[in-house]
Amino acid sequence: MLIRSKKPGAILPSEITPETSYLNRRRLLAGIASGVVLAGCAESSASAPDEQAVASDGQAPAPGLDAITPEEIATSYNNFYEFGTGKGDPARYAHELTTTPWSVSVSGLVDKPASWALEDLLAGLTPEDRIYRFRCVEAWSMVIPWLGIPLSAVLDKVGVDSSAKYVAFETLKRPSEMRGQRSAFSGIDWPYVEGLRIDEAMHPLTTLAVGMYGKPLPNQNGAPLRLVVPWKYGFKSIKSIVGIRLTRREPPTTWNRLNAREYGFYSNVNPEVDHPRWSQASERRLPSTFLQPNRIETRMFNGYAEEVASLYSGMDLKKHY
Numbered sequence: 001m002l003i004r005s006k007k008p009g010a011i012l013p014s015e016i017t018p019e020t021s022y023l024n025r026r027r028l029l030a031g032i033a034s035g036v037v038l039a040g041c042a043e044s045s046a047s048a049p050d051e052q053a054v055a056s057d058g059q060a061p062a063p064g065l066d067a068i069t070p071e072e073i074a075t076s077y078n079n080f081y082e083f084g085t086g087k088g089d090p091a092r093y094a095h096e097l098t099t100t101p102w103s104v105s106v107s108g109l110v111d112k113p114a115s116w117a118l119e120d121l122l123a124g125l126t127p128e129d130r131i132y133r134f135r136c137v138e139a140w141s142m143v144i145p146w147l148g149i150p151l152s153a154v155l156d157k158v159g160v161d162s163s164a165k166y167v168a169f170e171t172l173k174r175p176s177e178m179r180g181q182r183s184a185f186s187g188i189d190w191p192y193v194e195g196l197r198i199d200e201a202m203h204p205l206t207t208l209a210v211g212m213y214g215k216p217l218p219n220q221n222g223a224p225l226r227l228v229v230p231w232k233y234g235f236k237s238i239k240s241i242v243g244i245r246l247t248r249r250e251p252p253t254t255w256n257r258l259n260a261r262e263y264g265f266y267s268n269v270n271p272e273v274d275h276p277r278w279s280q281a282s283e284r285r286l287p288s289t290f291l292q293p294n295r296i297e298t299r300m301f302n303g304y305a306e307e308v309a310s311l312y313s314g315m316d317l318k319k320h321y
């Protein structure tokens with residue numbers, strides 16, 4: 001399916017949550033409700049979404065339109081340093097991670113601090129289809145059909161204290177199954193951590209994904225639970241979450257800790273604020289080749305300005321990059 005734009009850059013809310021359901025969506029939802037999906041039982045018989053059939057037919061989308069990225073690209077060209085630094089490493093090695101059982105510790109300024117079995121944390125919450133642009137700080141981008149639960153629904157379920165100003169997230173640290181964590185060369189102080197301001201966390205676009213392309217989330221994409229914040233650079237979308245903590249203070253974030261000058265806490269997609277080492281004015285929409293780079297202009301807040309710009313009114317976005 002092509003995403004028709006109301007104006008260049010905008011994905012209509014009706015398109016973000018399309019009415020067309022994937023053929024196997026019902027089965028997937030039933031699986032999530034019963035915890036079956038959390039066993040990582042991606043079914044080989046799962047039907048491809050009809051959107052994908054159009055997107056992968058080799059036809060370039062008409063100007064101004066976003067086509068869904070072929071599934072095989074979104075699941076083989078990844079950043080997940082817990083499994084290595086190469087783009088192909090996560091697809092090659094993430095199967096070494098066991099994702100069941102999975103628990104998520106919810107702590108800090110909440111009514112019910114607890115360690116939740118993932119299926120209990122998500123029980124009673126309705127997953128939604130969300131087709132989002134996904135823009136990496138490295139200047140490549142994709143369009144992904146996620147299945148996710150609004151983060152706000154999870155936070156409402158655990159009861160956030162009014163004094164909470166930020167949400168901190170943490171990825172699993174399990175070097176025995178995550179070979180990148182055993183490497184002396186990663187330079188990362190594990191576990192991978194990320195954070196959002198509370199109003200960003202409560203924004204309706206912010207999603208906790210459990211699936212993509214009508215299937216359970218593959219390990220390389222952050223199974224069984226990963227954040228998706230479509231107006232921010234991809235590194236904010238932390239994978240394989242085991243900790244959610246409500247805090248008063250801005251939490252540390254992995255890339256900011258590694259290089260604060262290059263990676264800010266906000267990391268909103270912004271074509272006017274370049275990375276110190278490269279321009280952010282344009283991006284390579286994958287698939288991209290040497291002969292057909294498929295370079296497109298980057299849009300403010302990744303095209304979601306109408307929905308999220310008000311969160312930052314009055315802020316100097318060059319300073320709060």
Ligand code: MTE
Binds near residue numbers: 079136137
């Ligand atoms: N989360 C963890 N735990 N570890 C990582 O290395 N990489 C980030 C983000 N989340 C990363 C992570 C980066 S840099 C990007 S661009 C996206 O995941 C990539 O998501 P994808 O592989 O699903 O496209």
